[in-house]
Amino acid sequence: MDIKSFNILIGCTGSVATIKIPLLAEKLTKLGHKIIIVPTNNALHFLKTEAIANNRSISNLCCKHLNDSQDGYMPYSTEIKLKKICNECEVRTYYSEFEFATDKEEWTMWNKRGDSVRHIELREWADLLVVAPLDANTLAKVAQGLCDNLLTCIIRAWNMNKPLLFCPAMNTQMYIHPFTSQHIKILKDLGFEEIEAISKRLICGEEGTGAMAEVDVIVEKVENRLGRL
Structure with missing residues (x-):
């Protein structure tokens, strides 16, 4: 039986849970999907730090x-x-095994009328966007319609007939703040699908809700949603 391949964008933001994104991308790739990772500048910091901690080699x-x-x-x-x-x-x-799309491309790829616009190009390419993790900062931006980087531009221009899943991840006190529930409600009212944060001991040492859902749960949710396309 042939497994259908989909084009998936993984957006990641300034939460330490971004260190799990290579594993998420690897698992989705093994399922036959094509993946492009769209990190914010703050997400790049966590990806780089994790690579160094795991002694990933670097060349060229x-x-x-x-x-x-x-x-x-x-x-x-x-x-x-x-x-x-x-x-x-x-x-x-x-992470040379993965394809990335960054803020820099949003500007360097466009030089004249007729050139492709990166956030529109990626929107058209993707069958599904999953933002994992979605930090408090980007959550607030999306809820208010702001679009000041490649990822938020993709979301702002998103085809509402395509699925968009998001995985909140932040400190517990940020998560239980009234703004967070308001912002999540706005996204859900738009038709975006929440993969709820979980309760555990956070990186900061606190115990409580706000951790990103486990990678296997995200993979399962993505697969289930793709199965309805």
Whole structure:
């Protein structure tokens, strides 16, 4: 029996749960789906940190061309440039088995009328978008219709006939704040589907609700939703 392949966008934001996204992408890829990961700039920090912690190898760093040093000396201006962009470059090379779409592409891919617009291109490509984790900051942006990065632009321009799933993840006190329930309600009223946060000991050491749903649960929810397409 042939397994149908779908195009899935995985949006990830500035929550430490972003470190689980490579595992989520791996599991969905093994099920035959095509995956593009759309991280916010804050998500890149967690992806890079996790890669270093797990001793992932890195090679062919794509920002090496900025190193205009002579005899090992790197000018201060070049060092600043490297610090600004190497999170994205390193994440791409640490996780070379995955495809990423980043904020940088939103602007560099468009130079003239007729060029593709990255967030529209990705919206058209995808059969489903799952935002995992969805932090408090991006949740608030989406609920208010703001779109100041690639991921929120995709969501703002999303085809409402396609499924969008979201997985809240934040500190317990942020999760139980009245704003959070209001914002989640707005998303659900739009037809977006929540994969609820769970209760556990959080990275910050506190015990309570706010942790992202387990990866296997997210995979199951995504598969079930794709099965209804």
